[in-house]
Amino acid sequence: MNKHDGLYNKLFTQKVFEALMSKKGHAVYQTLAEADFQQPHLLSNGEIIHKLYSQMSKCYRNEYFYQNTLLNTLLLGKHSVRTTTALSQVTVGKAVADFILINGKAVVYEIKSDLDSFDRLESQIEAYYHAFDHVCVVAPESSFSRLNTMFSNSPVGIYVLTARNTISTKQKKEPVADSSKLSHQALFKLLRKQEYEHVVYSYHGFLPEATPVFWYEACEALFSKIPLDQAYAMVLKTLKNRVSIQQEQIQAVPYSLRSLAYFNTGTALDAASLQSFLNQQYRR
Numbered sequence: 001m002n003k004h005d006g007l008y009n010k011l012f013t014q015k016v017f018e019a020l021m022s023k024k025g026h027a028v029y030q031t032l033a034e035a036d037f038q039q040p041h042l043l044s045n046g047e048i049i050h051k052l053y054s055q056m057s058k059c060y061r062n063e064y065f066y067q068n069t070l071l072n073t074l075l076l077g078k079h080s081v082r083t084t085t086a087l088s089q090v091t092v093g094k095a096v097a098d099f100i101l102i103n104g105k106a107v108v109y110e111i112k113s114d115l116d117s118f119d120r121l122e123s124q125i126e127a128y129y130h131a132f133d134h135v136c137v138v139a140p141e142s143s144f145s146r147l148n149t150m151f152s153n154s155p156v157g158i159y160v161l162t163a164r165n166t167i168s169t170k171q172k173k174e175p176v177a178d179s180s181k182l183s184h185q186a187l188f189k190l191l192r193k194q195e196y197e198h199v200v201y202s203y204h205g206f207l208p209e210a211t212p213v214f215w216y217e218a219c220e221a222l223f224s225k226i227p228l229d230q231a232y233a234m235v236l237k238t239l240k241n242r243v244s245i246q247q248e249q250i251q252a253v254p255y256s257l258r259s260l261a262y263f264n265t266g267t268a269l270d271a272a273s274l275q276s277f278l279n280q281q282y283r284r
Helices: 005-011 014-021 027-036 045-059 063-078 121-128 141-150 184-189 193-204 212-223 228-240 247-251 255-262 271-279
Strands: 085-092 095-102 106-111 135-140 157-161
Touching: 005 027, 005 045, 005 063, 014 027, 014 255, 014 271, 027 045, 045 063, 045 255, 045 271, 063 085, 063 095, 063 106, 063 247, 063 255, 085 184, 085 228, 095 121, 095 228, 106 121, 121 135, 135 141, 141 157, 184 212, 184 228, 193 212, 193 228, 247 255, 255 271
Parallel strands: 106 135, 135 157
Antiparallel strands: 085 095, 095 106
């Protein structure tokens, strides 16, 4: 590691890239570009970003790197954005799910990167099973033996990111469905206001009669009356509809930035402004 490695955690973020594409520049990008390249002004931003990501893959595989690898390997490689939705940073109880894939089923992928500890892992997994029935831990090869021992008699899956930055086909344990801990309360808390109103109305054919102050509790009470298996299916369908993106759109984005583009919640990170920024020569 060098003194600038920690800046990679800040580089691949919406905040930095929105600043870069609005031509405001950003100190994090400037510092990394000028620390790693003697003459960055001779390179395009696209070339610099590619090289920085390549450097990160060798010495600082952080959560973004893992998430981006999962998105490219599983969503774009194994599945398709037409049939599968990925979600990120979803709050489940006191935990936050790093990466979730939803198609016919939902799988939570808890990332434990080269830089993470296992201190909260068991409590995180416990929380996820209250809202999802498939959970998988993604970690480096060095952690596989320990994880395999921890979860040998468990439905928890294990995926390994190899030294070649691929998902291992040998050191692998597929997650097994376990719906025994699902709860109406945890499922309901996943939903936004319009979403839970839609689910409640779709099942019951009406919404509660309640004042705004008691609206949330009244909707949750009706939601809790939906049979759990049906409630779970309806919630997954609702979550799956949160993201609308074309395969061609995300494939056109450079590999290193696809996770950033896919999970974009702002307005500045559109394809045209991103491509314009990448084509430009580096400048302060």
